[in-house]
Amino acid sequence: MAHQKTGFLILLLLFSSLLNAQDLIRFSFNSTQVNKSDIEEKNYSNSDPHILISTSELRIPSPEEVPPGTFPEFGVRMVFSVENHHELPSPSTQNPITISYSALQYGQDEKEYNEKFASSSESKSSAETGQAIRESYKSKEEKIKELSEKVAKGDQKALAELEALLNSELEKAENASEQMIGNIPDSPTSKKPYFSLIFFLPYEDSHMEYMLDIKHGSVTITKMNESRFEMSFSGYAELYYDDRDIDTISRINQEQGKPNFGKVLKEKGQVSGKVVIEF
Secondary structure (H helix, E strand, C coil): CHHHHHHHHHHHHHHHHHHHHCCEEEEEECCEEEEECCCCEEEEEEECCEEEEEEECCCCCCHHHCCCCCCCCCCCEEEEEEECHHHCCCCCCCCCEEECCEHHHHHHHHHHHHHHHHCCHHHHHHHHHHHHHHHHHHHCHHHHHHHHHHHHCCCHHHHHHHHHHHHHHHHHHHHHHHHHHHCCCCCCCCCCCEEEEEEEEECCCCCCEEEEEEEEEEEEEEEECCCEEEEEEEEEEEEECCCCCHHHHHHHHHHHCCCCCCCCEEEEEEEEEEEEEEC
8 A cells, every 4th residue: 555655656746747847838918829838949048148048839940951932830939038137146936036127128228328428528529539530540541552652662661651650540549449438338227137028929821920029018037047947927019910921011001101111010918928948
């Protein structure tokens, strides 16, 4: 009886571990429901300060494996990244980390900061320094041309003079560059951690894919390393047509009187879900 009980416990533990190891990509967006547990391709990359995690429901073939004129199917794909993660602690179930700052928000804040800096005294000083360097070089163009012609004829004295002149201009440019870079302070958000989360969903009757981009929201991570990734997320998202869907994009742009370029929105709404990946 004891042996039977022990065997049952072992099977239960084994079954539990298999359940825990199962991949999961599950989320809802408007009327779209996605629930995938068979993920063939999974990649984890940590290159400080960037973490990139990508998955594909079906294996992504190499270009050599794809016959001309055909298009491979990928199923549901995910691309998730965290930037500036070096300032974040390692997440765990007991101590999860939540990031509520998206790539879109980061880009907007950086653009606003750069626009303000463009009208600052530091920016004007950098522009004046750059202009002075260009004028210095331009004033010596004739001399450089004259010396270059002599060098072409084998004049060694002219070669030494030309090298000295060019080295002098190069030193001025390097010093100015250091000064100009020093005049550009980092923005308040330049090192702030932010996330990007995008899903690609296949068209029903085509090789093309919709792109679901989470614009605002938050992600809560309980595990993120080369062995396992666990995350829940929610927020506002936008679904776009595939850039290759020329007929649909052209028709919608024509109906709306818009120029025929850029991504075209299909729908927008709230999204929430969970991701578990074993690498």
